[in-house]
Amino acid sequence: MRPALLRQGLLITTRKASVPKPSILRACPPAAIQPITSIVRQTPRVATFHTTSRRAILPAGPQVLEGTANDPAPVPKPSPTHGSYHWTFERALSLGLVPLTIAPFAYGSLNPVMDSVLVAALLLHSHVGFTSIIIDYIPNRNHPRARKLFEWLLRLGTLVVGIGFYEFETNDVGLTQGVKRIWKAGSTDKVIGSA
Template sequence: MAAVYKLSSLCRRGVHPLLYQSALLARPAAVPQKRKEPPCLLTARIHSSQALYGGADSKAASLHWTAERVLSIALLAMGPVAYYSPGPVIDYSLAAALTLHGHWGIDQVLTDYVHGDTKVKMAKAGLFLLSTVTFAGLCYFNYNDVGICKAVALLWSK
């Protein structure tokens, strides 16, 4: 540990270790530190939504965030309603709300972890296909079987 500390203190002073100049290494053993920006400038750049999203996109992002929260609260309200008065209206509402909630959640995971234009387009297309099949399957289940509410009640009764 002391050797690493000693090596890093030498690099900060501008002295380059001998291994740093070797052509046999794929990566240098020590890299001189770059000059850091003051923290106030960095936080100002992070928190400026105009620079990151622009004017119109910022409004759309805010509306999307609000819609996600409204849907989450609506899902919380649909639970007791589905328990006390199951029916086709709540079944189809649950199918739409659960599919949309899952779509938005997985979309955020893809946004965070998938990089590259081609990969992002393929992942988004796959997610759209998955969400479409999910919604169609839930609607098919509601129309041709007992429905989501009664299916959950049957699972709980056994």
């Protein structure tokens, strides 16, 4: 039976007693009639219209509704670190990583300065990438506190990793030479001695 018909039927049966009822209506005791609101809430009105099976990877977060459908979209506050400047910075970083990644293959490895530049660029590129992931998967509208938490965790992580790689770059052989050393460790042991 369609929910609309069900509700109509219930509405008729739950009319006030001031209306003279036919005898057949009196057969049903008033206590057996369920309140309309509970029926409305219990009826899965949206899910029943979907034909594909529901396979939710994540459960839906809390639903936060701001304003009505007729409100205009809010205009974000302009900031020089957002928008095209941010985009250009990201592209410049990615573009800079292309020669920095090819150079070790061409020259065998990088000198300490260029190796540090590569590590710094990789760190910033990773930070930008992780930020995009946080923005995409933790919507600010539904989870504002989780968003803030993960943003600060990422900042802390980037700081810790930056200090860690400063130590690595100053105390060890550098990223490119280190990768080369481990990569060729299986083929010959001479690499370790010569590096």
